[in-house]
Amino acid sequence: MLNFEVTQQSKKSKARIGLLETSHGVVETPAFVPVATQATIKTLSIEDTRETKSQLVISNTFHLHLKPGEDIVAKAGGLHKFSTWDRPIMTDSGGFQVFSLGFGRDLQVGKVLKFFTGDEKEKIKADKQPKFLKITPEGVYFRNPINGAPLFIGPRESMEAQQKLGADIIFAFDECTAPLSTLPYIKKALKRTHDWAKICVEHKTSDQALFGIVQGSHHQDLRYESSNFIASLPFDGYGIGGDLGGTKEMMCNILDWTLPYLDQKLPRHLLGIGKIEDMEMIIKAGVDTFDCTVPTHYARNGIAFTSEGKLDMGKRVLLDDGAPLDPECECKICTTFSRSYLAHLFKAKEMTAFSYLTFHNLFYFNTYVERIRERIKRGEL
Ligand SMILES: [Zn+2]
Secondary structure, eight states: OEEEEEEEEOSSSSOEEEEEEETTEEEEESEEEOBOTTSSOTTOOHHHHHHTTOOOEEEEHHHHHHTTOHHHHHHTTSHHHHHOOOSOEEEEOSHHHHHHTTHHHHHTOOSSOOOOOSOGGGSBOTTOOOSSOEEETTEEEEEOTTTOOEEEEOHHHHHHHHHHHTOSEEEOOOOOOOTTBOHHHHHHHHHHHHHHHHHHHHTOOSSSEEEEEEOOTTOHHHHHHHHHHHHTSOOSEEEEOSOOOSSHHHHHHHHHHHGGGSOTTSOEEETTOOOHHHHHHHHHTTOOEEEOSHHHHHHHTTEEEETTEEEETTOGGGGGOOSBSSTTOOSTTTTTOBHHHHHHHHHTTOHHHHHHHHHHHHHHHHHHHHHHHHHHHTTOO
């Protein structure tokens, strides 16, 4: 069950305020979606996660398929009962792992390409296969990264797993292409993504909301083709996936080439993008929800996001700083502990250091988006 209502459309940009209603509660959009890969936010209790103002989380089908397996989760009554997280959940389709375990790993690139000094010959041509997996029209053959056993995931397997996991919102299986793919490769991958989208629609037997994923890399004509194709299928919302170009401008262009061709009444989720410096731009382009590992991943590396910029807890000078982590933040970490104490915990490698910083970073990101929502409501953005 999913109802989405756009309650306010900005007159200054394409930003919109909306309410995403699921059987596990209502999400006010635009919303940041923390990543709970293994049905938990790393280092946080479920209770703490609720207190970070997180409205919706995204879990990873591929990882949960490997362990504990969707049958174990289904037996427990689905992800909500299994984890006791009672707010909405999304699961991704596993398509991103095709990329991250495939060409992403071979070429050591993320989906946003920063530097590439390699040879033109290294670019991914139409018939090339990644080293560690095989992509076919039916799906993807892997080796299980845990025990090396052969593994196959295609659109049917992804749907079956996601329906057993029982999230509120599930995604169609897709192929996320690497930034270094040639045009013929991207075209071939896009055809697969579209074929798989149809199969996912046909195999849906649950009342979960199914989002179709638009791909097409950084090519305007392919994004246009993909948006129109995905919009022609009976999806409940959309994911914007894939390589979004190397620059902020390109990301902005891609959203402009995509979002206008989708059903405007349906929610759109930007997959795997949500750095603090990108948030305003993607929201102004009309994105409703977006997930990103930045706040949680950085926290575990000792980086706190604050109103004064990023703070590296490994810096010696912080050991002598009695100020709150972020004097402007109202979270329970900032109103309780000093930078000095937190820097000490980091230096001592105490586990609480990771959970305190994760808590603050998530609270900070969610508050940041909450303020953007307030600015849209006031007509400022
Ligand atoms: Zn804080």
